[in-house]
Amino acid sequence: MAALKRILLGKPLSSSDEQHQRLSKTIALPVFASDAISSTAYATDEILVVLSLQAGIGAAAFRPLVPIALVVCVLLAIVVVSYRQTIFAYPSGGGAYIVSRENLGHYPALVAGSSLLVDYILTVAVSVAGGVLAIRTATGLGREWAVPLCLLCIVIMTIMNLRGVKESGAFFAGPTYFYVVMLVILIVTGLYRIYVQHIGPIPDSLLSDGALETRAGTSSLGLLMLLRAFSSGAVALSGVEAVSNGVPAFRRPESRNAATTLMWMGAILGSCFLGVSVIASHLKPFRGEHDGNGLGLLAQYLYGGKGTMFWLTMIATFAILILAANTAYADFPRLASIIARDGYLPRQFFNRGARLVFSNGVIFLAAVASVLIVVFNGDISKLIPLYAFGVFTGFTLSQSGMVRHHFRLRERGWRVAAVVNGIGAATTGLIAAIVVVSKFTEGAYIPALLIPIMVFAFQSIGRHYIRSRQSVSVDPGYRAPRTTHTMVVLVGGVNLGVLRGLEYARSLRPERLMAVTVASDDSDRQRIEQQWRDFEVPIELHVVYSPYRELTRPVMQFLSELDEMYQDHTITVVIPEFVSSWRSQWLHNGSAFALKAKLLHRPHTAVVSVPVHMGATDEVTDVHVGPSTAHGHQ
């Protein structure tokens, strides 16, 4: 197992290597921005889906496209500027969670934390499902391949992320930059052909029947549909908070490098999204309900068919959609570790693994995302409505927290900064409300219910850790009361393990030492008493009657009676255990395992396992264990 782990994950890294695992800006950009940048592949489509398919306004759908894209870009700028301030104000990372915790209190912080955690899980599920859908569409693979391919992608990404942040960043950098380059080429080509060559809209020959039906729509656009279109386009913002969450992963100076990366991410995301929207508004890529993505249609038209450039663009799109999930892999474990450090998640999320990554967070994320994939059958259309609510809840809380931050500290220029953050909070709050109202029945109710449940669970975990701390905290000068020591060696017969266990117990010189065996009839007692005499064991033997052949209950009862007799004592239960190879270990110690599990919860009781390794054959011969002594707690 250790060899397999090393092959898959690489050699362990020492804690001092952590600085070397930090990310440069060029690696950090794909690691933290692939989610946000990948949304350029579907955000324009999402707006058009609402306007042309749901609102049914036909050719008029392309009129509000660029204005909506511009408003989203303004919103993106507000959010980026706000998060830039957050990065400098909170260089230890944590994003919305930390900002909310510091400025709004722990309930809003837990809401922000759970929103983001839910969203990261959904990011993995949605991105992988989207990428696999694209691959299936291009290659013609059937629906039955969706779940296995999604799970395979999750496994590969999990292994890459368990290998370490830097290595996974290097792995994901290529495809992300490749997508950005292909998208920029597509946009530049499109703008050139529209404004220099003056090409017209996509001809009917390239459109499907469904698309032509969509184009024939004549309804008028209502305010609700406009807001829904805007909120759908605003999914482009999902993933923007990733950089501010991951500031500690950057090379020094962390905050400055993270801020630069965030600005680059905002610039790429905003310009590409706007560029695609401008091209789409001119070329009018109508799509039917079951058609492929709009980017593919634009590429096919602009490059004059399904040639090399079309395929390169599509391959880059497939890759970025799958790799977008990697942002969640970078951020979920970090955020979970911060929440765990605050005592609201199990401590295991705070521990770094052999490769200096928060392995438990990575594995948990992969497991839950896999469950979602299986439950929703890898269908992106069922997963999408669950998405985005968490992101905008996080944005709203983060920016509200920043407003409070400015009012609290009143640093230079705080009024302008507070206004920027205030506008961001109000806008993202409005979008969160629109998302949950407009998509409630389609699945948005799931995160809306799940987030309060998670907050309740966080609270319960937090209370447990507080109680644990309080139960073991003592004032300076406290001295533990002296207790007497009763040692109880569990025996089933006389053998090497039992004799070693008895000798070990004697060496500790307890006030009381006894051996206990459980007998279901008197012949068991006579057998072990005979062995006791044969081996001249100088220790008192208690034979406890168990008519129903139980082990745990009679032993627990025996210990309780000892407690009644000696109220100031600590009991140590010594259990001789056989240790063999991993293949045959399960044949031994079954009863001892159950007993140890029970004893773990018993107060004033310690449990000691005395191992006897099966290979010690010479010593077995020395003690002349006869055939009648084969019984033990094996």
Add this chain to the structure above:
Amino acid sequence: MRFRRQKHDETQPSLVEGAVPIGTAPRRERVIVCGEVVRIRTKPTIGLPLYFVTISDGTGNAVALLTGRFEAPPLGTTVVFEGAGYESREGLRFMNPGYRILR
């Protein structure tokens, strides 16, 4: 481990004539108690044959210290002790009481 199958019920006639519940048996007076053998303690290597036999009737435990005997009443049997008991950590204790095995 405690004597459960024949839990003592003070409203029922005792199994043995004159027997009293272990939990309420007077100390340092001659009494008869009856119960199931639930535990036997021994230390074979001290030279003197010695058994501590614990019986239980559901109201308490009584321990009989039997010296000089190489056999103890078998586990799970119902036994009657007769003698003057005294208080010990383990409950009522008899030193070499008269005993008989009922079943």
